[in-house]
Amino acid sequence: MRSIRAAAVGAVTMSLALAASACGGGSSSGGGSNDSPKTLTYWASNQGASIEVDKKVLQPELDKFEKQTGIKVKLEVVPWSDLLNRILTATTSGQGPDILNIGNTWSASLQATGALLPWNAENFGKIGGKDRFVDSALGSTGVQGQDPAAVPLYSMSYALYYNKKMFADAGITKPPATWDELVATGKKIAKGGKWGLGAEGSNLSNNIHQIFVLGKQHGADFFTADGKPDFTSDGAVAAVKQYVDLMAADKIIAPGNAEYAQNQSLSDFVKGKTSMVLWQTASATFKSMGMKDDEYGVAPAPVASGTPGTAQATNSMVAGINISVFKNTDNLDGAAKFVKFMTSDDEQKILNKAYGSIPPVKTAQTDPAFNSPTTSVLRDTLAKSASALPQVADESQFETAVGTAVKELFADAAAGRPVTTESVKAKLTKAQQQMPKK
Structure with missing residues (x-):
């Protein structure tokens, strides 16, 4: 997780457990999960030197996704200092995005609210399977023995x-x-x-x-x-x-x-x-x-x-960013398509090169960009000597x-x-x- 200012969420988390049924998707339109609204809302974390840098990195990729699927993605890049509180507010108000980035150390805390889509075998199947991802990155997606609350997006060490x-x-x-x-x-x-x-x-x-x-x-x-x-x-x-x-x-x-x-x-x-x-x-x-x-x-x-x-x-520690879906989104199919897109080999190479991070997708790590003297140290650390914070x-x-x-x-x-x-x-x-x- 990149430079997160953690918040004390004890009392808030207690209320979230009671209010989890209130959480839902953002501005997409349409009915239940079988419908295909043409808009998804996405809260991205601030990975670059500024929010403007992130917009320049992400918008061309979101345009590419829209061209491929017909689904428009409304992007908001949220500063780390605000992200956790924004997520907690969204889970209680029901006015959250469809898809969001989370610091991977938050996975278990947010999983406990019941607000995020569990990534069971069926949902992982929609994005190519769980075995595409590095084990250390999967270790920071929720409580061991439970279906993950998120999917690895950017890995760091x-x-x-x-x-x-x-x-x-x-x-x-x-x-x-x-x-x-x-x-x-x-x-x-x-x-x-x-x-x-x-x-x-x-x-x-x-x-x-x-x-x-x-x-x-x-x-x-x-x-x-x-x-x-x-x-x-x-x-x-x-x-x-x-x-x-x-x-x-x-x-x-x-x-x-x-x-x-x-x-x-x-x-x-x-x-x-x-x-x-x-x-x-x-x-x-x-x-x-x-x-x-x-x-x-x-x-x-x-x-x-x-x-x-x-x-x-x-x-x-196993540092990094995960991508999650609010489970009450109006467009579960579209959200799954977006996660599949963001974790595809091509996008993993593009995005992780831009941010200097390591792809948590195994096959994307073969790109020479992730085998430089700098990145090879990070990659080897993640593979051999990193541990996930307590889930x-x-x-x-x-x-x-x-x-x-x-x-x-x-x-x-x-x-x-x-x-x-x-x-x-x-x-x-x-x-x-x-x-x-x-």
Whole structure:
């Protein structure tokens, strides 16, 4: 999911479960699902450098779909800061779109509302089958054991981006593969107004993504097998402390980063103020900020052993965007045709090239564009060493509660207050107490 500002949706989600029958399609006309109204409404997420960029990318493809099917698609590109709340409002008001993009970490939370079309075998059959999609992407489409609430559209993963000139100036010949190496590299650079690593302490979703990955490396999942929050395990506490200590103890993250919000760490990286960032599929953003492809390198995000893999060698969450259908749309057949179109090999290549992401459709990944030095790292990470965030109904609240705890700990570090195992556990205990009671 790209730079999402998660919202606390506990009370809202409760009401959605009661109001799910009210949700429906948007402006299409006509009767039941067997009819074929000539208009679909589509809420797209803001994937490019701006909403205008997205319109330029998407509109030619929507025109192509209309030419093929006779169905017009009314496009609205919704900023990430508004998207989740817009979706929640739509499910209660019944004034939603027919089709929409969702951050893949929201899949289980929105699935719990009952508002989205379940992608059972019959519905997957309409778009070419479930086996067309990469397993890791399917893992972020809803609760395991239930029919998915969404279909993968764009896949992304985290990687370590490093400034080649800053590395060369410091005599560093290769990117770090372990956390110890990353800290040592950062310390060589963190002097004279330069810093080793960028972070965004006020970006709750980015906090969660980093903590989730470190949690996996420490053997923590943040939720038990039956979906109950488990934020205070030794592994969870160690993960949060390790991340915040990059500022508090290791001094490779600038104290000012504690207040950074979306994309501010990327701006510093582009300007040569920091030498490394851990980010998801950043190439298109760097380009929009004026950085040339040959000015930075891409390597797998660090793991303790230096060899990424599954379980405790996980080095990325499964990031990405899913496409969903409101199940009460007036044009279920047209919506299925649109999802089939958007996930076709040709469209997957066009759209993922435009956004610098990776197609979750296996056969589309064979295009040379997804085998460059940059994209191959992302593709391999998704295939071999990425894990889906917890697919539980309370995931959105988890992002808010724990993301805020990390934000507060970064504020402590920036102010010179001690960050200890005890203080980390206290913040995580408070976060767990804020979660909905089962």
